[in-house]
Amino acid sequence: DAMVIQNPRYQVTQFGKPVTLSCSQTLNHNVMYWYQQKSSQAPKLLFHYYDKDFNNEADTPDNFQSRRPNTSFCFLDIRSPGLGDAAMYLCATSSDSTSGSADTQYFGPGTRLTVL
Amino acid sequence: EDQVTQSPEALRLQEGESSSLNCSYTVSGLRGLFWYRQDPGKGPEFLFTLYSAGEEKEKERLKATLTKKESFLHITAPKPEDSATYLCAVQPLRDTPLVFGKGTRLSVIA
Numbered sequence: 001d002a003m004v005i006q007n008p009r010y011q012v013t014q015f016g017k018p019v020t021l022s023c024s025q026t027l028n029h030n031v032m033y034w035y036q037q038k039s040s041q042a043p044k045l046l047f048h049y050y051d052k053d054f055n056n057e058a059d060t061p062d063n064f065q066s067r068r069p070n071t072s073f074c075f076l077d078i079r080s081p082g083l084g085d086a087a088m089y090l091c092a093t094s095s096d097s098t099s100g101s102a103d104t105q106y107f108g109p110g111t112r113l114t115v116l
Numbered sequence: 117e118d119q120v121t122q123s124p125e126a127l128r129l130q131e132g133e134s135s136s137l138n139c140s141y142t143v144s145g146l147r148g149l150f151w152y153r154q155d156p157g158k159g160p161e162f163l164f165t166l167y168s169a170g171e172e173k174e175k176e177r178l179k180a181t182l183t184k185k186e187s188f189l190h191i192t193a194p195k196p197e198d199s200a201t202y203l204c205a206v207q208p209l210r211d212t213p214l215v216f217g218k219g220t221r222l223s224v225i226a
Contacts, residue, residue: 042203042216043160057213090159104150105214107159
């Protein structure tokens, strides 16, 4: 089945120690997203890519960076994780169409990040 | 400012007790409205996309409807496995991010 895969599912890091989360997709979608979701809150968009065009949300901290080396893969780098960065990180994909209708975003299972 | 509001925040139902979840929105445009189901510790699972007022979609015990101001997710004869948080999101315009509601946490008791 076509899907969005995230690795690892659980990541534990130390305060200030860089960490990289990965996402891959077999849907062949050209748009990929990274969201942060804290407990009992809605997902918050950090970045998205239309193909290789990078879009950074205005309030995404500089501590977060992203890379998309090809259509299938996308990475989220947290340069110096703080306690406030502990959250679920969700990757999503969609197929950007030029029609007037919205394109559904499909989410991966998420990576739960713990910062000690 | 685009806003999506879901109510109630939490809902507890007996098995078989039908009910509806509400998603009201104030947005600059409506390119699409999405319903997702999210289980604890997992990513949101896509349920429905609605594009225009009057549209309805069904899947098993769930039925989503859309008006110009709100959407409803109707749950008919729910089972305990329907327990989850249900998220509503709107994409106002092309190239704009989804605006999410805070979700409704549904518990179905056997």
